[in-house]
Amino acid sequence: MLVSHETRANKKEIININTQTPIIEIAKKANLASQNVSKLSSKTKNYLLQTLCEQIDKNRSEVILSNKLDLDNLASSTKESFRDRLLLDNTRIDNMISSVQDIINLPDPIGQMLDIGVRPNGLEIKKVRSPIGVVGIIYESRPNVTTDASALCIKSGNSVILRGGSEAINTNLLLSKLIQKSLIANSVNPHSVQIISDTSRDLVTELVSTDKYIDLIIPRGSKELLKFLKAHSKIPMIKHLDGNCHVFIDDFADLVKALKISINSKTNRFGVCNAAETLIVSKGIASEFVPKVVNELSKKNVTVRGCDQTKKIVSNIETASEADWYEEYLGPILAIKIVSGINEAIDHINHYGSHHTDAIVSESKKNQNIFTQAVDSSSVIINASTRFADGFEYGLGAEIGISTDKIHARGPVGLEGLTSLRWVVSGDGHIK
Amino acid sequence: MLVSHETRANKKEIININTQTPIIEIAKKANLASQNVSKLSSKTKNYLLQTLCEQIDKNRSEVILSNKLDLDNLASSTKESFRDRLLLDNTRIDNMISSVQDIINLPDPIGQMLDIGVRPNGLEIKKVRSPIGVVGIIYESRPNVTTDASALCIKSGNSVILRGGSEAINTNLLLSKLIQKSLIANSVNPHSVQIISDTSRDLVTELVSTDKYIDLIIPRGSKELLKFLKAHSKIPMIKHLDGNCHVFIDDFADLVKALKISINSKTNRFGVCNAAETLIVSKGIASEFVPKVVNELSKKNVTVRGCDQTKKIVSNIETASEADWYEEYLGPILAIKIVSGINEAIDHINHYGSHHTDAIVSESKKNQNIFTQAVDSSSVIINASTRFADGFEYGLGAEIGISTDKIHARGPVGLEGLTSLRWVVSGDGHIK
Numbered sequence: 001m002l003v004s005h006e007t008r009a010n011k012k013e014i015i016n017i018n019t020q021t022p023i024i025e026i027a028k029k030a031n032l033a034s035q036n037v038s039k040l041s042s043k044t045k046n047y048l049l050q051t052l053c054e055q056i057d058k059n060r061s062e063v064i065l066s067n068k069l070d071l072d073n074l075a076s077s078t079k080e081s082f083r084d085r086l087l088l089d090n091t092r093i094d095n096m097i098s099s100v101q102d103i104i105n106l107p108d109p110i111g112q113m114l115d116i117g118v119r120p121n122g123l124e125i126k127k128v129r130s131p132i133g134v135v136g137i138i139y140e141s142r143p144n145v146t147t148d149a150s151a152l153c154i155k156s157g158n159s160v161i162l163r164g165g166s167e168a169i170n171t172n173l174l175l176s177k178l179i180q181k182s183l184i185a186n187s188v189n190p191h192s193v194q195i196i197s198d199t200s201r202d203l204v205t206e207l208v209s210t211d212k213y214i215d216l217i218i219p220r221g222s223k224e225l226l227k228f229l230k231a232h233s234k235i236p237m238i239k240h241l242d243g244n245c246h247v248f249i250d251d252f253a254d255l256v257k258a259l260k261i262s263i264n265s266k267t268n269r270f271g272v273c274n275a276a277e278t279l280i281v282s283k284g285i286a287s288e289f290v291p292k293v294v295n296e297l298s299k300k301n302v303t304v305r306g307c308d309q310t311k312k313i314v315s316n317i318e319t320a321s322e323a324d325w326y327e328e329y330l331g332p333i334l335a336i337k338i339v340s341g342i343n344e345a346i347d348h349i350n351h352y353g354s355h356h357t358d359a360i361v362s363e364s365k366k367n368q369n370i371f372t373q374a375v376d377s378s379s380v381i382i383n384a385s386t387r388f389a390d391g392f393e394y395g396l397g398a399e400i401g402i403s404t405d406k407i408h409a410r411g412p413v414g415l416e417g418l419t420s421l422r423w424v425v426s427g428d429g430h431i432k
Numbered sequence: 433m434l435v436s437h438e439t440r441a442n443k444k445e446i447i448n449i450n451t452q453t454p455i456i457e458i459a460k461k462a463n464l465a466s467q468n469v470s471k472l473s474s475k476t477k478n479y480l481l482q483t484l485c486e487q488i489d490k491n492r493s494e495v496i497l498s499n500k501l502d503l504d505n506l507a508s509s510t511k512e513s514f515r516d517r518l519l520l521d522n523t524r525i526d527n528m529i530s531s532v533q534d535i536i537n538l539p540d541p542i543g544q545m546l547d548i549g550v551r552p553n554g555l556e557i558k559k560v561r562s563p564i565g566v567v568g569i570i571y572e573s574r575p576n577v578t579t580d581a582s583a584l585c586i587k588s589g590n591s592v593i594l595r596g597g598s599e600a601i602n603t604n605l606l607l608s609k610l611i612q613k614s615l616i617a618n619s620v621n622p623h624s625v626q627i628i629s630d631t632s633r634d635l636v637t638e639l640v641s642t643d644k645y646i647d648l649i650i651p652r653g654s655k656e657l658l659k660f661l662k663a664h665s666k667i668p669m670i671k672h673l674d675g676n677c678h679v680f681i682d683d684f685a686d687l688v689k690a691l692k693i694s695i696n697s698k699t700n701r702f703g704v705c706n707a708a709e710t711l712i713v714s715k716g717i718a719s720e721f722v723p724k725v726v727n728e729l730s731k732k733n734v735t736v737r738g739c740d741q742t743k744k745i746v747s748n749i750e751t752a753s754e755a756d757w758y759e760e761y762l763g764p765i766l767a768i769k770i771v772s773g774i775n776e777a778i779d780h781i782n783h784y785g786s787h788h789t790d791a792i793v794s795e796s797k798k799n800q801n802i803f804t805q806a807v808d809s810s811s812v813i814i815n816a817s818t819r820f821a822d823g824f825e826y827g828l829g830a831e832i833g834i835s836t837d838k839i840h841a842r843g844p845v846g847l848e849g850l851t852s853l854r855w856v857v858s859g860d861g862h863i864k
Binding site: 035038039111116117119123125128130132133215216230234236238254256257260261263264268350368372373374376377378379380381382383384385387388389393394395405406407408409410411412420421422423424425426427428429430431432 | 467470471543548549551555557560562564565647648662666668670686688689692693695696700782800804805806808809810811812813814815816817819820821825826827837838839840841842843844852853854855856857858859860861862863864
């Protein structure tokens with residue numbers, strides 16, 4: 001289906017959408033705009049985001065209409081889960097608005113001062129929390145990323161270049177028009193949020209090569225997209241490739257909690273990065289626990305692949321191969337490994353895992369501490385489901401992404417991850 | 433001159449130096465070792481560093497002998513400044529030891545817990561300061577980097593792969609032998625510190641491509657090396673390319689301080705990244721200040737290149753071209769630009785600068801604050817010389833590098849920059 005006349009008209013009203021504009025020009029403008037948005041008061045930023053909430057609320061029917069165009073453009077063979085990720089209805093628009101409202105209510109990180117100390121020579125050393133500059137967000141499907149990412153970037157004093165997927169282009173253009181209106185209504189440089197309507201791969205390569213004007217890239221999308229960006233980006237990224245998450249049931253586990261947490265970590269949702277993929281069971285409680293968990297999993301139609309020792313306890317399961325320990329199934333399959341104790345569990349997780357999220361179920365404080373210290377993952381969870389590894393659950397408000405890299409920010413990344421600390425040094429004519 | 437028999441013998445004692453070992457094997461071993469070093473107590477780490485100080489002290493004559501081999505290997509045409517950077521004498525060995533001792537006295541960052549809060553559902557959210565993992569340091573000439581970097585990495589719980597320059601290979605191998613002895617004497621995995629003796633460029637390319645096992649690259653060296661690494665690294669880096677630093681003399685400056693600070697920022701040392709390259713003068717005080725500063729600079733044999741307005745005040749200077757505002761002279765040249773006031777100064781710095789270090793001289797608190805907020809540099813200095821932008825001056829102990837990137841760590845990077853924060857979440861059987 002072709003884009004309707006109405007949407008075409010909308011496109012013209014959006015000042016900065018022009019498929020002819022080279023990336024370098026978009027990036028230069030974003031860079032200039034970042035100097036404006038970095039200096040906005042908390043009050044102005046919150047007014048701006050409030051305006052955006054009102055704009056979305058006032059234009060619900062237009063948003064839903066644009067979204068319908070995108071949905072109608074999907075091939076009839078499109079998977080239902082993909083269609084669902086793209087869909088906006090009134091409930092989802094409510095969530096979109098309340099997510100921006102949550103960001104309004106978060107404290108402004110910019111300008112926070114940390115006193116580091118006064119040096120023996122009298123120099124005063126401080127650090128000040130500052131925006132990063134220009135952030136590029138590359139994402140697919142979900143249109144709520146357009147408003148969430150814009151709101152997080154503005155609140156943290158950054159300008160942003162959004163490159164959504166082609167499948168959501170009509171929805172994203174309409175949403176970006178509402179963002180533009182909100183920027184202009186609050187006298188903020190309209191290039192603080194720019195959306196790129198050309199959705200080709202070449203353009204993405206160009207975007208992640210413009211390191212002179214863009215400071216950070218945050219990709220959200222398929223593993224294929226992330227691998228492509230990892231190979232091509234000249235700009236630092238906040239990203240995660242894999243979510244091979246583990247639940248370890250310690251000898252000192254409360255087996256009632258262990259069962260609940262194992263099942264929830266695997267089955268609450270299958271296709272998400274914080275779902276468990278391998279269950280590790282300490283041998284002291286294996287013969288009691290494994291039959292129970294396999295039974296519950298089979299009720300939920302989850303296929304179990306076990307190590308040799310697991311198969312000695314429950315024979316009617318598949319055999320796990322070496323490859324299974326590396327696997328992120330993102331589906332109704334769970335690998336089970338029986339280990340001699342906490343140390344083997346830790347070694348397994350650090351060797352096969354993806355440093356995303358790993359949980360221990362144990363009533364032993366000592367073992368909780370050993371696990372927390374030794375498991376090198378961005379989130380370590382004690383006696384709770386891996387599914388809690390999420391910016392909203394951690395109180396960050398909306399999250400801009402999840403990082404499994406080791407620098408800058410690990411795990412769910414919120415407002416603070418869009419900032420860094422600069423040094424401010426005060427003297428009184430000091431020379432060296 | 434060939435390597436002496438004694439040094440050859442030393443090489444054999446060093447367990448992990450083998451030019452035949454592929455980088456991937458070195459990196460895998462470093463990765464395994466990082467699991468050991470990450471769990472060391474503060475006490476063990478400090479004992480280890482104390483052993484290192486003793487080893488260096490006990491083996492002074494051997495260190496100086498190895499260093500002499502390197503110096504003798506230099507071509508007779510080698511610049512004196514290069515020779516001087518490489519030289520180790522007793523005073524420099526004293527400094528090397530006291531630098532490691534400073535690191536012993538710094539608080540251990542690893543394991544520091546930040547309470548983030550308790551969520552409405554009862555989940556406790558904390559962050560724990562953790563090592564990054566495996567750090568690769570690529571550097572040139574100065575042999576003190578070998579001991580400083582090793583000490584900083586160990587104290588922050590990281591393993592490290594050192595790749596020094598070919599010109600310092602004998603000194604570095606001897607120092608790494610002393611580090612090895614200290615590791616072994618304290619029962620720490622000897623692969624926690626590995627030095628690569630193959631100094632070819634191909635090997636560097638391989639090193640910065642081994643992203644599966646190395647988490648962070650810190651390059652220290654020439655602009656050429658940094659550009660090469662920026663183009664080739666698949667691993668996040670902490671780096672700076674340019675140090676185009678500015679001193680801005682505000683209308684509200686104390687001109688006595690302004691003169692001292694301008695001269696010191698330019699002439700204290702020429703070839704360093706935190707030396708001033710452009711002096712920006714506000715027009716209200718220009719006719720009084722510019723003749724004074726040009727006079728002092730000429731006494732120090734500094735060539736001045738001025739903008740048209742500067743030349744109207746002092747005619748006997750060179751003319752600055754557009755290219756001068758971008759230039760990092762690293763020598764006895766200073767550009768002078770007269771501006772209409774603080775806003776033009778800020779625009780100039782943000783446009784032409786390298787976000788390294790920029791200073792304001794002003795008695796106006798208001799203008800100090802405007803400058804601090806708006807100048808997007810890793811260090812902003814008020815009423816002091818740009819030359820203070822340095823980890824030691826900020827109280828970090830030895831610095832591992834300086835960053836002009838916007839993420840993770842900006843400016844001088846010490847122990848904390850070699851760590852990041854992971855999430856630790858505690859529940860009591862919580863499921864979603």
